[in-house]
Amino acid sequence: MTKRKDQIKLGAFLLYTGHHVAAWRHQDSMQNTELEDYIELARIAEAAKFDAIFLADGLEVRLENLDAASRKAHTGLLPFEPITLLSALAATTTNIGLIATASASFTEPFNLARQFASLDRLSKGRAGWNLVTSPDPGAGLNFGRENQIAHRDRYAMAEEFADVVLGLWNSWEDDAFIRDRENGRYFDPGKLHVLNHQGRYFQVKGPLNVPRSPQGHPVLVQAGASDPGRELAARTAEVVFAAQITLEEATTYYADVKSRMPTYGRSPDDLKIMPGIFPVVGRSEAEAQDKFEALQEKIHPEVGVDTLSRFSGGFDVSGHPLDGPFPDFPETNGTKSRQRLVVDLARRENLTIRQLYLRIAGARGHWQVVGTPEHIADVLEERFDNYGADGFNVMPPIMPGGLRDFAELVIPELQRRGRFRTDYEGRTLRENLGLKHPGGPPKAEAPASIRSESLTG
Amino acid sequence: MTKRKDQIKLGAFLLYTGHHVAAWRHQDSMQNTELEDYIELARIAEAAKFDAIFLADGLEVRLENLDAASRKAHTGLLPFEPITLLSALAATTTNIGLIATASASFTEPFNLARQFASLDRLSKGRAGWNLVTSPDPGAGLNFGRENQIAHRDRYAMAEEFADVVLGLWNSWEDDAFIRDRENGRYFDPGKLHVLNHQGRYFQVKGPLNVPRSPQGHPVLVQAGASDPGRELAARTAEVVFAAQITLEEATTYYADVKSRMPTYGRSPDDLKIMPGIFPVVGRSEAEAQDKFEALQEKIHPEVGVDTLSRFSGGFDVSGHPLDGPFPDFPETNGTKSRQRLVVDLARRENLTIRQLYLRIAGARGHWQVVGTPEHIADVLEERFDNYGADGFNVMPPIMPGGLRDFAELVIPELQRRGRFRTDYEGRTLRENLGLKHPGGPPKAEAPASIRSESLTG
Numbered sequence: 068m069t070k071r072k073d074q075i076k077l078g079a080f081l082l083y084t085g086h087h088v089a090a091w092r093h094q095d096s097m098q099n100t101e102l103e104d105y106i107e108l109a110r111i112a113e114a115a116k117f118d119a120i121f122l123a124d125g126l127e128v129r130l131e132n133l134d135a136a137s138r139k140a141h142t143g144l145l146p147f148e149p150i151t152l153l154s155a156l157a158a159t160t161t162n163i164g165l166i167a168t169a170s171a172s173f174t175e176p177f178n179l180a181r182q183f184a185s186l187d188r189l190s191k192g193r194a195g196w197n198l199v200t201s202p203d204p205g206a207g208l209n210f211g212r213e214n215q216i217a218h219r220d221r222y223a224m225a226e227e228f229a230d231v232v233l234g235l236w237n238s239w240e241d242d243a244f245i246r247d248r249e250n251g252r253y254f255d256p257g258k259l260h261v262l263n264h265q266g267r268y269f270q271v272k273g274p275l276n277v278p279r280s281p282q283g284h285p286v287l288v289q290a291g292a293s294d295p296g297r298e299l300a301a302r303t304a305e306v307v308f309a310a311q312i313t314l315e316e317a318t319t320y321y322a323d324v325k326s327r328m329p330t331y332g333r334s335p336d337d338l339k340i341m342p343g344i345f346p347v348v349g350r351s352e353a354e355a356q357d358k359f360e361a362l363q364e365k366i367h368p369e370v371g372v373d374t375l376s377r378f379s380g381g382f383d384v385s386g387h388p389l390d391g392p393f394p395d396f397p398e399t400n401g402t403k404s405r406q407r408l409v410v411d412l413a414r415r416e417n418l419t420i421r422q423l424y425l426r427i428a429g430a431r432g433h434w435q436v437v438g439t440p441e442h443i444a445d446v447l448e449e450r451f452d453n454y455g456a457d458g459f460n461v462m463p464p465i466m467p468g469g470l471r472d473f474a475e476l477v478i479p480e481l482q483r484r485g486r487f488r489t490d491y492e493g494r495t496l497r498e499n500l501g502l503k504h505p506g507g508p509p510k511a512e513a514p515a516s517i518r519s520e521s522l523t524g
Numbered sequence: 525m526t527k528r529k530d531q532i533k534l535g536a537f538l539l540y541t542g543h544h545v546a547a548w549r550h551q552d553s554m555q556n557t558e559l560e561d562y563i564e565l566a567r568i569a570e571a572a573k574f575d576a577i578f579l580a581d582g583l584e585v586r587l588e589n590l591d592a593a594s595r596k597a598h599t600g601l602l603p604f605e606p607i608t609l610l611s612a613l614a615a616t617t618t619n620i621g622l623i624a625t626a627s628a629s630f631t632e633p634f635n636l637a638r639q640f641a642s643l644d645r646l647s648k649g650r651a652g653w654n655l656v657t658s659p660d661p662g663a664g665l666n667f668g669r670e671n672q673i674a675h676r677d678r679y680a681m682a683e684e685f686a687d688v689v690l691g692l693w694n695s696w697e698d699d700a701f702i703r704d705r706e707n708g709r710y711f712d713p714g715k716l717h718v719l720n721h722q723g724r725y726f727q728v729k730g731p732l733n734v735p736r737s738p739q740g741h742p743v744l745v746q747a748g749a750s751d752p753g754r755e756l757a758a759r760t761a762e763v764v765f766a767a768q769i770t771l772e773e774a775t776t777y778y779a780d781v782k783s784r785m786p787t788y789g790r791s792p793d794d795l796k797i798m799p800g801i802f803p804v805v806g807r808s809e810a811e812a813q814d815k816f817e818a819l820q821e822k823i824h825p826e827v828g829v830d831t832l833s834r835f836s837g838g839f840d841v842s843g844h845p846l847d848g849p850f851p852d853f854p855e856t857n858g859t860k861s862r863q864r865l866v867v868d869l870a871r872r873e874n875l876t877i878r879q880l881y882l883r884i885a886g887a888r889g890h891w892q893v894v895g896t897p898e899h900i901a902d903v904l905e906e907r908f909d910n911y912g913a914d915g916f917n918v919m920p921p922i923m924p925g926g927l928r929d930f931a932e933l934v935i936p937e938l939q940r941r942g943r944f945r946t947d948y949e950g951r952t953l954r955e956n957l958g959l960k961h962p963g964g965p966p967k968a969e970a971p972a973s974i975r976s977e978s979l980t981g
Binding site: 089091092093094098099101102106125126127128130133134136137138139140143144145146147150151152154155156157158159173174175177182184185186188189191205208209210211246248251252253254255256259261269270271272273274275276277278365367370 | 546548549550551555556558559563582583584585587590591593594595596597600601602603604605607608609611612613614615616630631632634635638639641642643645646648662665666667668703705708709710711712713716718726727728729730731732733734735822824827
C-alpha cells in the first residue's frame, strides 16, 4: 500500500440529536434544536476545517407504526428544511461547504436550480446539491401521487432532472452583467443562454433568474448505489456519499464507479467518493466502547424492529421472534441498497433479529468504527490509500459531543500524519474539494442532451 | 378626521438597486449585490423599527423585448431567491419580520408550507408568506406549461393551495414534542394532526415534517386587487399589500375588503391593509424634486415604452408615437389591476405615451410622493386616519440611500407625532403587527374545507 499524495476530504453529516437512533435519549444530546445549535455545529466543523457540512432530507413523517415513530427523533421530521437552514448558515460561516439533500421526485427543476444557485451565491460559491430520488410511497402521498414511481422511471426522471438543473445553472456567463450605466446596458444579451429543454419528463425554457456564483455552479453530489445510480454518478456527480461497510466492498465500488467515467469524457479526479463513517471516539478503547454501549442500551426494541422493517423495504419483521433468525423477504420497489445491506449483513454474520437491529439501528447501516483517535485514523488511512475512498462523510453518533470528539481528537491526528489540511485551500467548495470550475462558455459545458442556444448568436 | 389610537405599520420593500426603474444607472445605487448588501439593508430597516422587510418575486426573466430587457436591472432576474435570502437574514436580525413572495402557481403546497415553516422557526416566529399567482405566460414555460392558467382557475387553485398550506402548518400542536427520555417517547401521538386533504387541485396527506414556530405559523400576506383576490384576502389574508394611488381609491378599497371579513368569522383587525408608497424624500421640497428628476432623466425611452407594454398585459405600445395619446387596448388574461391602473391614469390626466411612461416606469404604478419628511408624514397620517391604510409598504426609489432617507428622516418625524413605535412590541411578526396567534387546537383553526383528523382520536 503506497501513501496517496492527495489529502483526505471530510464532510460533517449534521443530524440533530446525532446519528445513533437513541441519541436523543442520552443526556448529552441536543434538545429543542434552534438555529443557534446549528450555528454552533457549523462553527465546530469549520474550525476543524471540514470540507463541508451535509444535511440529509426526507419528504414525509413515517407513521406506519405510530408507536415506534413517536419513540424516535428521526421519523422524517426535521427541525429545519435543509436549503433554508444552510442559507441561514451561509451568513454565519465563511469557508465551509454547504451541501443539502433535495429530492428530484417531487419538485420542479426550475425551483430547485434557482434555490441552490441562490444558496451558492449567498455563500459565495460554497453550495452543493445532493440529488436523491424519493422511493418511499409515503412521500408521494404528500404530492398527490398515490402510486410511487417505478425504480427505473425514477432514475430516468432524475437523470433528465439533473440535466435541466445543470443547463439552467449555465444560463448566464460569468461576465454577463456589464452594468454599463453610461449607455444604459445592464447585461450583455450575447452572454445569455436560453436552455429550451424539451424532454420526456420536463419542458423548461429558461434562462434561470439568478446569476452564476464564484464557483460556476453548486457541486453535484449523489449517493446512488444501484446500477443506474452508479451510472448517473459517473456521468454527472462530483461527490458520491457511498455506504459500503467492508474495505473490499468499498474498493470494488470505488473502482467500478470511477471506471465508468471515461465513457462520459470525465477523469476519475472529477469525482470524490466519500463513504459514510459512524465513528465512536474514545481516548481509550474502553472509553469508546462505553460511549457506544451507553447509546446501544437505549434502543427501544420496538424502535429496533421497526428500523429493520423499514430497511427491508416495508417487510414487517415484528411478527418474528426477537432472538430467532432474520427471515427471507421479497425485494420491493424501495431503496435497493438498504435491502441488500440488511440481507448481506444478516447472512454474513448469521445474526438474530435483535443482533441485527442492534447493528443496523445504531449506525443505520453505515460503516461503524469504535475506538481511539489513532485507530480511527488508521482505518481511514487504510481505506483512503487502498482507493476505497477519497474522503469520508462523518456521521457523529451524538450531537454536539460526537462531532466535537472527531474535530478535537481525530482530525488533529490526521493532520499530524499529513493526511488532512490545516487550513482551507480556497473560498469555494470546489477549490477545497479539488474539483475544477465548470468554466468556459456554457455551450461547451452543457450535456449533449441539452440544446443550448444563444439569443443573439 | 379623528386620530386613530393604533400606530402605523411599516414594511420595507427591498429591491436591489431601488424601485425606480433607472435607479441602477444612478451613481449612488447598489451594484454587484452580495449578501452583505442585504444584511446592511436589513440592519437599516431593523434599526428604524420597521415591522418587516418584504421581497417580491418572479419566475421568469422577461425577454420578449431583449433590447429593453438588457437595459434594466429588473427583468425578473434577482440576485437571490427570496426564501433563501430571508433565511440568511434570519441569522443576522432579531426582531424584524421577514416576508417573502412565493407563487402558488408552480410549486407543491407541501414544499412551500415546509420552507416557510422552516424560515418561521429559523427566525423564531418572524416569517410571512406573500401569496401570489403567476399570470405571465412566460413563467409557465419554465414549468412545462405552455398555456397559462385562466384568471378564474388561478384563483380557485390559489384558494385551495392556501387552505392546504394553512392545514399543513397546523400538523403539530405547540406542545406535541414532549421528548420524554426516561420512557422513550419523543412526541405525543395525540398532538399530531394528519391533514388528508383531497381537493380539486391538490391531494396532500401530511403531516408537515417541521414543527410549529413561536408565532404558530407564518403571517399570510396577499396583494390581490381583483374581486376574487379581495375575497381570498378577506377570507385568509392577515396583511394586504395594496396598490391604490388616490386617497379615495384607498378608502374605498379598504372599506370593501374589511366589509367582506365578517362573513368568514373574522374581525377587521385581523387584517392589516398596507398600500405601497414610493417616497422621494428631501430635506427641502426642491431637494426632493431634484432627487426625483435625477432618476427620471435616466429612463431610457425603450425601457419606458416596454414598461407600458407590460403593464398593458402584453399590448405592444412601441408602434405608437411617443408624444401622441395612449391608445385603447383589449383586456387580456394578465394582471387585471395593472391594466386598469394604466388606463385609468392615462384617461384621468389625458397623458401622452411619454408622459404616461414617466409616471408609470418610475414608481411602476405605485403611489408616489415627492417631498419633505413633514409632507410625507402628513400624507401617511391622512391616509391612515381616514382608514385608507393600516400601514404602508415603503418602496425606496434607490437603494440603499432611499431606505436610509426614510429611516432617518420620515420615521423620526412619525415617532415625534406618536404615530410609529420607538421599539418593537415583541419578538414575533404577529406581535409587532398586532395580529393574533392562530393558537388553539388545529382542529378548530383549520378552514372548513380542510378535513383534519387526529391519528389517535
